Amino acid sequence: MLVGLIFLVKLFYLQVLSDTYKHAAAQNIIQPMVEHPHRGIIYDRHGNLLACNMPIYDLMVIPREVQPIDTAAFCRDFGITLSTFDVAFKKAQAYSYVKPSVFIKNLSQESWARVQDHVSEYPGFFVQVRMVRKYPTPMLANTLGYVSEIGPRQLTKDRSHYYKPGDKIGMSGLEKCYEEILRGEHGVRYQISDVQGITRGQFREGALDRASVPGEDLTTTIDAPLQMYGEQLMANKVGSIVAIEPQTGEIVALVSSPSYDPNLLTGAHFGHHFASLEQDRLAPLFHRAIMAMYPPGSILKLHQTLIALQEKVVSKHTSYACNKKLFNCHPHPSPLGLYKAIQHSCNPYFYHVFRNIINQNIAKNPYKDTRLGFEKWCDYLKKLGMGAALGIDLPGEQRGCIPDIQFYDRRYGKERWKASTIRSLGIGQGELLITPLQMANFAAIVANRGYYYAPHLVKRIGAHSILPEEVGKHEVAIDRAHFEFVTHAMQGTVEGGTAWRAYLKGMAVCAKTGTVENTHGEDHSVCIAFAPRENPQIALAVYVENAGWGSRAAAAIAGLLVERYIQGTVSRPGLQNYVLKGDFHH
Numbered sequence: 285m286l287v288g289l290i291f292l293v294k295l296f297y298l299q300v301l302s303d304t305y306k307h308a309a310a311q312n313i314i315q316p317m318v319e320h321p322h323r324g325i326i327y328d329r330h331g332n333l334l335a336c337n338m339p340i341y342d343l344m345v346i347p348r349e350v351q352p353i354d355t356a357a358f359c360r361d362f363g364i365t366l367s368t369f370d371v372a373f374k375k376a377q378a379y380s381y382v383k384p385s386v387f388i389k390n391l392s393q394e395s396w397a398r399v400q401d402h403v404s405e406y407p408g409f410f411v412q413v414r415m416v417r418k419y420p421t422p423m424l425a426n427t428l429g430y431v432s433e434i435g436p437r438q439l440t441k442d443r444s445h446y447y448k449p450g451d452k453i454g455m456s457g458l459e460k461c462y463e464e465i466l467r468g469e470h471g472v473r474y475q476i477s478d479v480q481g482i483t484r485g486q487f488r489e490g491a492l493d494r495a496s497v498p499g500e501d502l503t504t505t506i507d508a509p510l511q512m513y514g515e516q517l518m519a520n521k522v523g524s525i526v527a528i529e530p531q532t533g534e535i536v537a538l539v540s541s542p543s544y545d546p547n548l549l550t551g552a553h554f555g556h557h558f559a560s561l562e563q564d565r566l567a568p569l570f571h572r573a574i575m576a577m578y579p580p581g582s583i584l585k586l587h588q589t590l591i592a593l594q595e596k597v598v599s600k601h602t603s604y605a606c607n608k609k610l611f612n613c614h615p616h617p618s619p620l621g622l623y624k625a626i627q628h629s630c631n632p633y634f635y636h637v638f639r640n641i642i643n644q645n646i647a648k649n650p651y652k653d654t655r656l657g658f659e660k661w662c663d664y665l666k667k668l669g670m671g672a673a674l675g676i677d678l679p680g681e682q683r684g685c686i687p688d689i690q691f692y693d694r695r696y697g698k699e700r701w702k703a704s705t706i707r708s709l710g711i712g713q714g715e716l717l718i719t720p721l722q723m724a725n726f727a728a729i730v731a732n733r734g735y736y737y738a739p740h741l742v743k744r745i746g747a748h749s750i751l752p753e754e755v756g757k758h759e760v761a762i763d764r765a766h767f768e769f770v771t772h773a774m775q776g777t778v779e780g781g782t783a784w785r786a787y788l789k790g791m792a793v794c795a796k797t798g799t800v801e802n803t804h805g806e807d808h809s810v811c812i813a814f815a816p817r818e819n820p821q822i823a824l825a826v827y828v829e830n831a832g833w834g835s836r837a838a839a840a841i842a843g844l845l846v847e848r849y850i851q852g853t854v855s856r857p858g859l860q861n862y863v864l865k866g867d868f869h870h
Contacts, residue, residue, distance in 0.1 A: 335546075339415055341411050342388070372387050419550075422546065426456070426543060471494050502742055524720045533755050535676075575680050579714070579801070606631075623776060626770070626773035627780060637710065642654055651701070736760075738758070774794035784839070785859065799833045821850055
C-alpha cells in the first residue's frame, strides 16, 4: 500500500503538477527557425558602394526523399566527381534521413544560373539562399575588414547571447568596430514538425513569428576616387597614406600597402586565401596606417619649432651655423635663421633648438635641469597628439612611443644623461616612434592653427549624421601666431626647399619632408602636407619604407594626392609616372 501510494503521488505530480513533459513534447513538434538579417551596407562619402551583400546558394538534400537517380548525370550537371557525391551523401545520411543538410556549399550566382534548371529533376534536392559580403571595388581591404564564421572562443565571450555556431561576425576593420550596428536583429519563425522531423506547417499560423531587422547602413568619410588613386600610387611599395579633412577630422583616404582584394576573404575559399595572406612576408593583413610605428624623422622639426617658440627659447630671428660636427647635413646656406632652417631641414640647427628646450637653466644641476626640460617636452608632444591612441574607429590602433624619464634612467642611470645624450630626438630619430595616423593628425593641427578633431571614418549611421562636436575637439595649448609662422615656413619648403615635388601651380601647398634613418636597409621617405594654406581642405601624411629621401617618393605622392583631391585631376603625368615607376634613387 505504501509503494502504491508513492506511485500514485508521483503520477499525479508528473501528469498534473509538472509541465516538464509538456515542454519537451512542444519542443519536439515546434521548431524555431532563425532568420538571419541582411548586414548593413557600407558607402563612401559620395554614396559609392564599398561593401554590400551578395546571394550565394547551398544545394541542400533530404536523404529520405531522394529517389534513384542517374548519379553520373547529376555529377555532370553540378560539376562534381562521383567520389564527392558519395562522401556528401553519406555525410547527409549520418546527420539525418529526414532533416535537410548542405550537400554542395557556396554555389556562386554563375554556378546557380547554370544548374537551376536541373534541380527539379532530382527529388530530395533543393537550393537554399544565403547572403555573403561583397566588396564591389577591390580596395580599402584593411579598413573595411572582413566577416567570417564566429569561433568557439568568441562564442564563450558573447554576453549578449546573440550568436549561435555558424553565425557570421566582423573580424577586423569597420566590420568589427561597427559589428553591433551592421549585424541587425535575428528573426524567428516557428514551424510544426511530426515525430519523423518532417515539416507540417506554421505554428499558430505564424502569430508568434518575428521578422528579422536589417543592420544599419554606414556612410564613411572615405573619398573612394582618392582612395583608389592613393592605392594605385602605392602599388609595389611598402608604407601608408593617411589623408584627413582638417576642419572635421574626417579621414578621406587610408592606404596601407601592400594590401589585398577584400573579396578574397569571402565565400568558399576563405581559409585558403587567409592562410596565404597570413604567411606573406610583406604582411598585407597588417594595417600600417594605424599599426606601424616609425621614427618621424625631420617632420618632428615642426614640433620642435612650435614648442621652442611657445617656450620662448628661440625666436624667428635666432641664427645658427650648420655645424656638421654635431649632425650630418646636406648642402645648404649657412648660417641660417629659423625659417630657412625649416625650409632646408638643417639638422645641426635643430640640435640647438632641442637643447634650448631641454636645458632652460631652471635647476643648477644640469642633470636635474635636463629632467625638468625633458618632462615639459614630452607633455607638449602628448598635447600634439603623440604617445597615445587618437581613438580612430578601427580596432588595433597603436599609441606610438614617447620615451620618458624612467626609460632613460633605466638605460643610462639616474642623473647620468642630459640633452647631448638624447640629441637624436631633436631630429626625430632615436627611440621616439609615431604612427602615420598621428603624423597626418599633426598636419591637421598645423592646418587648423592649433586644434584637431579626433580622426574618424564614419560620417553617418543610418540617418544619423555624426557631427564634429560629437567627435571631440582638442586644443594643443600653443599660440596661433606660432602656427602661422610654421605654415609660412612649410609653404617656403614647397616653393624653395626640400618639398619642391609637392609644388602645385596656383595653390599654396604647405609641406615638410623627412628622411628617416633605417638600420635594416634603405632610409624611409616621409612627408606631411596640407593645402591650401588658407582654409585648408586636406592634410595628409605619406610614409614609404626603404624609398630614400623624403623629397622624392613621399613629397611626390603628397603633391599628386593634394592635386587629385582638390582639383579632381592630375596635370603632371611626368611626376605620376615617376611615382608609379618607383625608382626613387634619381
